[in-house]
Amino acid sequence: xxxxxPQEPPRRRDGDERVAPQPGEWSVSRKVPNNPIRHRxxxxxxxxxxxxxxxxxxKRPRDKGxxxxxxxRRRPEPSADPRRPSRTASNIVGLELRPEEKQLLSEAxxxxxxxxxxxxxxxxxxxxxxxxxxxxxxxxxxxxETSQVNLRRDGRRRTIERVEVAxxxxxxxxxxxxxxxxxxxxxxxxxxxxxxxxxxDSQIYRAYRKEVQKITEKGGSNLRVKLDFEIKSQVQKAIHxxxxxxxxxxxxEIKHEVAERLELPFVDGKIQIPDARIEYxxxxxxxxxxxxxxxxxxxxxxxxxxxAAYHAGHLRSKGQAxxxxxxxxxxxxxxxxxxxxxHYPLGDILEL
Numbered sequence: 001x002x003x004x005x006p007q008e009p010p011r012r013r014d015g016d017e018r019v020a021p022q023p024g025e026w027s028v029s030r031k032v033p034n035n036p037i038r039h040r041x042x043x044x045x046x047x048x049x050x051x052x053x054x055x056x057x058x059k060r061p062r063d064k065g066x067x068x069x070x071x072x073r074r075r076p077e078p079s080a081d082p083r084r085p086s087r088t089a090s091n092i093v094g095l096e097l098r099p100e101e102k103q104l105l106s107e108a109x110x111x112x113x114x115x116x117x118x119x120x121x122x123x124x125x126x127x128x129x130x131x132x133x134x135x136x137x138x139x140x141x142x143x144x145e146t147s148q149v150n151l152r153r154d155g156r157r158r159t160i161e162r163v164e165v166a167x168x169x170x171x172x173x174x175x176x177x178x179x180x181x182x183x184x185x186x187x188x189x190x191x192x193x194x195x196x197x198x199x200x201d202s203q204i205y206r207a208y209r210k211e212v213q214k215i216t217e218k219g220g221s222n223l224r225v226k227l228d229f230e231i232k233s234q235v236q237k238a239i240h241x242x243x244x245x246x247x248x249x250x251x252x253e254i255k256h257e258v259a260e261r262l263e264l265p266f267v268d269g270k271i272q273i274p275d276a277r278i279e280y281x282x283x284x285x286x287x288x289x290x291x292x293x294x295x296x297x298x299x300x301x302x303x304x305x306x307x308a309a310y311h312a313g314h315l316r317s318k319g320q321a322x323x324x325x326x327x328x329x330x331x332x333x334x335x336x337x338x339x340x341x342x343h344y345p346l347g348d349i350l351e352l
Contacts, residue, residue, distance in 0.1 A: 095141060095175070100124070101134050105176055108144060109168040109188035110225045111205045111276075113198055116146065116164040118206055135166070143172035145191075149198045152309065165202050167192055183224045193229075203305045204275050206352045207326040211278055211301050220280035220299065231273050234262060263300070265321040272321035274302035306349065308334040315339060326350045 097105075103123055108114050116131070124131045138144040144166055151161040168176075173190040176182060192198065204227070212223065238258040242249065252269055259266040264273065279300045304323040306315065308331045315335065318325060327335055327349050335349060 097175075098134070100130070101138060102176075102179070102181065104134060104166075105138065105143060105168060105172050106182065107205065108166045109173055109176055109190070110186065111201075111208070112189035112227065113165050113167050113192060113202050114205045115202045116166055118202075118209070119166065122209055138172070141171075143169055143175060145169055149195070149202075151199050152307075163199075163202070165198060183222055186224050187226070187230055189227070189229070200305055200307055200309075201275075203326070203328065203352055204303070207303045207305055207324075207350075208276060208278060210326070210350065210352070211303055211324060215278065215280050215299075215301065219283045222281045224279040226277040226279065228273050228275055231262075231264070231277060235264070235271055235273065238262065264302075265323075267317050267320045270317070272317060272323075274304050274321075274323050277302050305352075306335055307331050310335070312338065324350065326352050328352050 100123060104119060107119065107123070116135070120126060120128060120131045135144065135146060139146065145168075146164055146166050148162045148164055151163060168188065168190045170190045173188045176188055182188070194201070208225065215223065235258060238261065239254055242254045242258065243251075255269070255271055256266050258264075259271045264271050266272070277300050279298060282297045282299050284297055302321075302323045304318055304321075304325050306318065306325050306327040310318075315338070319339075325348070329351055332349050332351055
């Protein structure tokens with residue numbers, strides 16, 4: 001038996017202008033659940049329409065990143081920092097450096113690793129705040145990196161002493177090379193190669209500063225620095241070229257000739273290589289060598305940083321090489337007592 005149940009047509013709600021369907025026009029539709037993503041998009045569209053109505057186009061805040069002028073034609077905007085009034089745009093787009101910042105990058109690049117305390121004394125007249133501000137800026141731009149390293153424990157220190165060092169990044173190295181403010185043939189280094197030797201390598205800059213005072217007093221100028229990495233490369237290339245030219249030639253003879261050509265000492269059948277060589281130009285009225293390439297009058301000083309970790313044989317070779325030997329106060333006392341026990345001269349050991 002079929003029972004017909006009467007259905008009441010839906011009533012119109014207040015404010016609903018839609019016309020109720022007539023009998024026979026009913027359609028069954030599946031109810032779609034609310035989608036949170038569509039709901040969110042709808043709310044964003046409403047907010048965007050409200051923003052466009054309340055903020056006309058000519059008064060909308062302009063995106064700071066949008067520029068109508070090409071990047072290469074932009075002029076550097078004046079800095080709000082009163083310490084940076086002399087900034088000039090560098091060759092890297094969007095980056096500008098002060099002279100002190102450029103010199104800081106140059107020192108870190110020439111010596112690979114430099115102690116921050118030494119930079120404070122030589123570049124900032126012992127003032128910490130300007131150095132900290134510049135280091136923060138250079139780190140933020142990805143041009144330099146700083147790190148804390150532990151000093152060697154020699155039995156005298158009860159606690160481990162730590163020092164902060166600065167190194168150049170690859171971006172910082174590219175920046176200095178593009179600017180062209182470096183002396184001719186000056187090589188730059190980025191990153192640490194031997195972290196365990198940071199304590200020794202970071203003292204080379206201190207020895208260099210002491211030698212620079214003596215070089216400038218006698219009229220030296222246009223200083224260039226060659227680290228042992230570069231000198232070793234020159235020695236190996238020269239030896240390889242000689243062996244290739246005459247494979248039957250005696251190796252000791254080749255090394256002796258290469259040492260004379262590069263003005264390096266030859267001790268006990270080995271070419272002695274300093275930690276760094278400082279090359280400079282001299283006035284014409286002084287005794288000097290003449291460069292065959294550009295006929296310029298040049299000189300050089302070889303410096304070596306000695307530490308208490310050097311064994312007796314190593315100290316003996318450095319003493320016979322005739323380098324300008326430097327050591328810290330603690331290491332100098334240990335080295336002097338060691339060479340006195342071995343009964344061989346090392347020459348003057350200058351204090352860092």
